[in-house]
Amino acid sequence: MNESEKMTATSPSEKPIIEVTGMHKWFGDFHVLSDINLQVHLKERIVICGPSGSGKSTLIRCINRLEEHQRGQIIINGTELTNDIKNIEKVRTEVGMVFQHFNLFPHLSILDNLTLGPIWVRKMPKKEADEMAMMYLEKVHIAEQALKFPGQLSGGQQQRVAIARSLCMKPKVMLFDEPTSALDPEMIKEVLDVMIELAEEGMTMLVVTHEMGFAKSVADRVMFMDFGEIVEQNTPQEFFDNPQHERTKLFLSQIL
């Protein structure tokens, strides 16, 4: 029985929104993720950390099927992720993702970037979509750039737009793949502030990051991954003050 099975949910009677059971993934011959078991409940904020190559990005990319797993089960809000396209599309409308390199669409204005999903996937009328987009742009404090293009914005601004773009799909869970790693230091704070606001409003989040300050202030659980398995997970206080495994201690000594 490994570490992840010792953890119990914050409210044991609630069904978890994400359930990963016995998941294995290979890249060719390389066994990149091994026996992943994970349960995420609504409103939980989980920070995933670990050395590079540990599989943390691969794990969250499996959750919205940007990567395929070869063994085990991933169930998101009752839908199991398989090769069935219908299931994949349903999961992607309920799970939002923010990328390390923002990936805004350069040929569309900021507003159009946000309304693309609602109009073409949720089939919203344009006016309604525009209004919702403006609301989310205000939420991330960038409403005045609505008609500009991504190439005209700084990195921190682009990432905030990327967060707003995901929010427009009204996801139940937000995945963050090293959202601040590609930003200049002075822009990291503006993005983290937006993420903290989101967390305080109750968004369920899985965040892969090296920002331990964020983990300490906002996370319900911090998870350490190494060589493709979940080594240890705990509340932030326990995790940082009392790490159980040698490898966790080693990693913490290297980054703190």
Next chain:
Amino acid sequence: MNAPQATPSREFLKPPVTEVGVLGWLHSNLFNTWYNSLLTVVFLLVLWQLVPPLFSWAFINSVWNSPAEACRDIEGACWSVIPQNISFIVFGFFPDGHQWRPGIAMLLLIGLVIFSKDSKHWKKSLGVYWLVGLITMGVLMYGGLFGMQVVDTDQWSGLPLTFMLALFGMVAGYPLGVLLALGRRSRMPAIKTLCVVYIEMIRGVPLISLLFMSSVMFPLFLPEGVSFDKVLRAQAAIILFTAAYIAEVVRGGLQAIPRGQFEAADSLGLSYSQTMRLVILPQALKIVIPPSLGILLSAFKDTSLVVIIALYDVLKTTKVTLSNPKWTGFSTEAYIFLALFYFICCYAMSSYSRKLEKALHTGH
């Protein structure tokens, strides 16, 4: 900080059977979706229909080196048309018995090219080697020295002509192209206009029209009594043509040089020609080596057009061979051979250019 390496304590399993090995490769590369499987089956069927008959025509029922009559009634390919006529196809009208001269000249050229590929040899001495090599080739071809019989340029034909047209087109066209590129970027309106007009006009018309111009119009431009050899006229046209394309490529390279380089050179007090010679052109020309090789490749392929103005490059010598009644009807075999020759040369050039591009790119 001397951190000890953490080691994994878990077991590394093997992936599921259909994911690896031959089965796995087949699965993920040929049959991974239903329409890919369909495509694979369709293409395999088409190949099955086409390849065996082609193979038996080309290799099994074919004749390789026999007199013409033996070719008449066979079902397969008559490859003999090549070996039986090889000296005409390759050397054209160069007098028999002296064909060792263009032979050595071509070997020298190929040797120089292979020598130049290695970046370790890219020093000033390379330029000297090329100069000496070119002069030697010229002497070998023309004769007159060391008791070698003089062979006029109108007898230069076949493969040596192909190589020469391409090579000199590039060698003479390059400096002209660089000058045109510099002129086009000049702030002097008269110079800029002259260069733009030249470049756009040459690039806008087919090479064939320039070759016509050279063979039909150049004689009219010259005073009575002065005449230019047909080969030289065609060479001039190819040089003018290549220069325009080089100009555009070099212009792209010049545009890629940041303004700061010009400003630094100015602040050091360098003159225009010093700036260009010492600072800008070395950087710009390095950037445009790959596309320049592409233009050399095109020039090499385009030499085949001189067929149309009745110059005897290797394509024309092949055609003439085929018009001999003994060998009529075997065009396919002859053209395939020629295509193979061009393919090998061009493929070598283009893969070298790609390798070079990768190497130069990582150097940036």
Next chain:
Amino acid sequence: MTREPAITKNGELHPSSAPFWRDPDKRAIVFQIVALLLVALVSYYLFTNTQANLERQSIATGFGFLDKQAGFEIGESVIAYSAADRYIDALLVGALNTIKVSFIGIVFTIVLGTLVGIARLSSNWLVAKLAGGYIELMQNIPVLLQLFFWYAIFYESFPSPREALHPFSGVFLCNRGLIFAVPEAHAAHAAMGWSFVAALAIGWGLHRWGQHRQARTGQIFPSIRVTIALCIVLPLLAWAFAGAPTAMDVPKLQGFNFKGGVSVSPEFSALLLGLVLYTAAFVAEIVRAGIQSVGRGQVEAAMAIGLRPGQVLHLVILPQALRVIIPPLTSQMLNLTKNSSLAIAIGYADFVAVTNTTINQTGQAIEGVALIMIVYLFFSLSMSLFMNWYNKKMALVER
């Protein structure tokens, strides 16, 4: 050496003017004047030589020859032409032949090139390798050699009309060309043509209406599928109502050749085939580079929002890929048009070939070559203008 500022009569300070050979602006002017003078001198020299030579050889000048009778036949022509027509008519026939082979060639090249380019990126190993092999093969063999090859296939390998190859019913391949059956001329065809145009127009209208409706209510209208359906159904209805003619004009062997049907000469076929196969290889590389230029992150972000593959392609990939594809694509189209001038080597009567005959007959080389250059310059300048306009319109907005 420092220069003392010059003090004028009024006591103002001026920077002293350098002697003109050191003043860069004045130097530039002198340089340009010298350059222009050189060009003028050389032109004058060439001009006087040419005049003298033309007089000596009793060659006329000017374009008066255009009105004279041509006196030669042309192998194939889009419009009616005979040897009794004037030179200018002959040149027009040549120009139309060039446009015909270029236009058809461009259409086929874009289709084939796009397919091969996409195939090159296929996840199917066999398809990707075959596409790659085709591209390498076609790009590295001179186009003229390819034209000779295809022409030789037609002329030598294809049998005479009496023993023509008969791959499908109504289609014949022989050394006189490709001959195939077409529906017999009937009024229904005009009706079908118009109904096709109408289908396109209606499809376009529906697409605009669909866009408005989507903006208002969010419902997506499948305009592409509907337009395709219309383009099939409407002409079919027109055909049915106009009498449903099924008679075919089938080519029949009469004597030494075929009568009836439509025949495409071996010259045209070889030229078209060679040009298309050659240029499509370059287009395939352009399409491949264009699609690959759209970063993987774009596709992932689009998929993460929940867009379907078709939507990802048309909303995110194509707009960005086309920006990268269109400029080099137009230059390849221009190359195809210029390469069509090689028609002279295999006997197709394009503009260069006809002009060449004209030059040979009238001796007026300068006017002839000038005409060729003007016509092709016209093509290439139009293409450049279009490209500049397109680039400006589609440029990505950046800081």
